[in-house]
Amino acid sequence: MPNKPFQRGDRIGHPFSNPDLLAQALRHRSAGVPHNERLEFLGDSIVNMLVAQALYERWxxxxxxxxxxxxxxxxREGALAVLARELELGERLTLGAGEMKTGGHRRDSILxxxxxAVVAAIYLDAGFEACRAVVLPWFAASMDALPATGRTEKDPKTRLQxxxxxxxxxxxxxxLVSESGDDHAKTFRVRCNVTEPAVSTEGEGASRRLAEQQAASAAFELLVDSK
Structure with a gap:
């Protein structure tokens, strides 16, 4: 499944001087080398830096x-997968036969x-400032959805801990109690066990993380209500 090259009018918004960088960014390891794992490693740090600086200035x-x-x-993985879908990266991925068959182009982790990897490719192609100018607007809507003051609520697992x-x-x-469904649409069920006071709750979600958060939320409510 060869990827279609991005053109100037495409969603990514960056015309690559070196299109080979983009091709590699969109090539999963299942399709052979050169694949995108090294670019993903670099891109992870760049994304964290860009978002951290933006929040530092915003709050x-x-x-x-x-x-x-x-x-x-x-x-987080799910949030980046949403952005990848908005950029229509899934249909442009180069995948091996096995990943194509199991719907890898829809899987959150791959997206x-x-x-x-695409963020890293932009950085290597044009430098940090150009990368920031292209990438930060992708996060605009999700940043706007956060509290304006930065007073974010702690997640259920943190509150319980x-x-x-x-x-x-x-x-x-x-x-992990169970997981069901196709690879691209799994449902996870997780049990949260607290020994003292003894509480056991379960949660369900589209990822193990979400299921754990749901189970932790239920446990926290039981513990607080019991006091």
Missing amino acids: PKADEGALTRGRAELV ADAFE EWLQGRQKALPQYE
Whole structure:
């Protein structure tokens, strides 16, 4: 499944001087070398830097914890996969036969990696400032959806962990109960076990992370309500 090269009018918004960089960024390792893993490694750091600086400037009064949570929300795998879909990267991926058969072009992990690889390709092609000018607008809507003050809510797993630590209790354990569905549309069920006080809850989601968050939220509510 060879990728279609981006042209000036395409969604990415960057005309590559070296189109081979883009071709490599969109080539999954299942399709052979050169693939995009090294570019993904570099792109991961660039995306984190761009988002961190943008939040630092956007939230001048936010503390480190709020900035960290905001960045984590923007650069998590699912969020980057959404951006990759908006850029229509999936249909341009070069995949091996096995990944093509199992719908790899729709899988969050592959799309997120490709997104980061494309960011690195832009950086190598045109430099940091050009990369920032192209990439930051992709995050505009998701940044606008965050609280304007930077007072982001802690995620359920963090709230549960801090509640237990504050009472010198053992940390919760998460156990994968089941996963079902096709590779591109899996459903995960996870159990959260708290030993003291004894609580066991389950959560379900499109990723293991989301299922864990749901289970942690349910456990936290039970523990707080019991006091």
